[in-house]
Amino acid sequence: MSYDFNKITDRKNTNAIKYDLAVARGKPADVLSLWVADMDFPTSPAILEALQARVQHGIFGYSVPGEDFYESVKKWQKEEHDFEITRHWVVTTPGVVFAIACAIKAFTLEGEAVIIQTPVYYPFKNMILANKRKLVTSSLFEKDGKWQIDFEDFERKIVENDVKLFILCSPHNPVGRVWTREELTRLSEICLRHNVLVFADEIHNDFVFEGHKHTVFSTISKEAAWNSVISTSASKTFNLAGLQFSVNFIQNPALKKKFHDERDKTGYDEPSLMGFTATQAAYEKGKEWLLELKKHLASNLDFVRTFVKEKLPKARLIEPEGTYLLWLDFSGYGYSDSELDDIIVNKAKVWLDRGTMFGLEGEGYQRINIATPRALLQEALERISKALQ
Ligand SMILES: Cc1ncc(COP(=O)(O)O)c(C=O)c1O
Structure with a gap:
């Protein structure tokens, strides 16, 4: 069975903190969200089936x-x-x-x-x-x-x-x-x-x-x-x-x-x-779904690696050994941490997690969640690259 991890599922107005809290948290309404660590894909069909069986039973x-x-x-x-x-x-x-x-x-x-x-x-x-x-x-x-x-x-x-x-x-x-x-x-x-x-x-x-x-x-x-x-x-x-x-x-x-x-x-x-x-x-x-998901994540990682090299030449990707969260060093662009965050949020209109949220060691870094369809990841990176030019 194959799963489509590139299909875009609209998560707006689903109470998702990743999407529906943007304005409340001071971000532009049309921001692209690649921050909190959840994924933009429906879970494995086997899990959905098990949940649907409980729903069908109707007693909770x-x-x-x-x-x-x-x-x-x-x-x-x-x-x-x-x-x-x-x-x-x-x-x-x-x-x-x-x-x-x-x-x-x-x-x-x-x-x-x-x-x-x-x-x-x-x-x-x-x-x-x-x-x-x-x-x-x-x-x-x-x-x-x-x-x-x-x-x-x-x-x-x-x-x-x-x-x-x-x-x-x-x-x-x-x-x-x-x-x-x-x-x-x-x-x-x-x-x-x-x-x-x-x-x-x-x-x-x-x-x-x-x-x-x-x-x-x-x-x-x-x-x-x-x-x-x-x-x-x-x-x-x-x-x-x-x-x-x-x-x-x-x-x-x-x-x-x-x-x-x-x-x-x-x-x-x-x-x-x-x-x-x-x-x-x-x-x-869920194993089969997970194996397919991991292929998608590996392919997204390859994509980011190439993109950074070609279109974000002053940024540095810290090669991840695990997780679907990438740690990107933007300090080469020479902005202060708050200037960088302002450019990414308000100019590029992309919502990542600012490095200093994790500790002062994260100055100049941003964390990007790649558990998303390729088109969204690409759009976010294109926006960041343009804003930093
Ligand atoms: C390291 C780590 N621990 C815990 C959590 C959240 O766990 P939970 O939702 O089960 O509280 C996250 C979510 O991003 C995480 O990255």
Whole structure:
């Protein structure tokens, strides 16, 4: 079966934050949106069928996932990530950011320090600050077109601030790194040395470009497994973010209890019926669609690479190893960060995510979402190229 990822589906007036919040967020009404990390394609037909069957049934009462749901998660993790899970490790949450907030509250006290590696997905910082914890950042740095970890800085910051929790982004949004087993091992060893728990946000785990492999943090060692929460979701992979459902794997029973208790305190109980129905269908029957989607993303990436070379000669594409979010360095054009943003938003009329939203290290960068039909991607790049001339 083939799927048409170049068909344009109008998302305006569908309550999509990517499209319908433009004016409310100060963007021109006719802006082209390639910012937030969801996709402009309908999800896999197998998922739609499973959801339609529930709609047909017509009753949406309190529901819990069955044994077949856990089997589907188990099979997906094993086949895609070589990660053997048991049902008892699974805790569901209505999203990964919700799980981050739970972990912060479960494993740290107010005023205690939590470390992140900036530039990084901005809700990490927001959740730390909103929960009145101390924000500690260790900057990633770019060398020869590749963003890397400063391990000495990471360890020093942990010691200096008596850090209790590390929120890891793996694969990394926005710098596109798929951390290697060696890098993750070094991070894990530092965290174990200083009693720092690890929350691994692995929501982008299914998007890894050829030549790279995602390593589930807890597969590094028994100690890493005991010292971590792994959080993921079918929501990025299959474009289901609005269904508000994610899964966490916690092997250490003491950590699991703390996390579970914190989750329960929020009043969340049974998960979203449509969320787990879609997730199960995705993991049981979504593979073929995903393989086709990945071909489309790889082809969009090729397109951007060529476009940048030919029509945005002063910009630099950071070659992504994973995710469908590209990190583009526009500093060669010589504009200040706010001038650049103003040109892209108001002159080019394209809505991307400004690099500094992810941390000051993102100055001069913009993040572009390529999970869209080619025509929209091309139009956005043409507009940017023209505006920068
Ligand atoms: C790294 C990362 N974590 C979490 C999320 C959002 O997860 P959720 O919608 O499940 O809260 C995103 C969305 O872009 C993301 O990039």
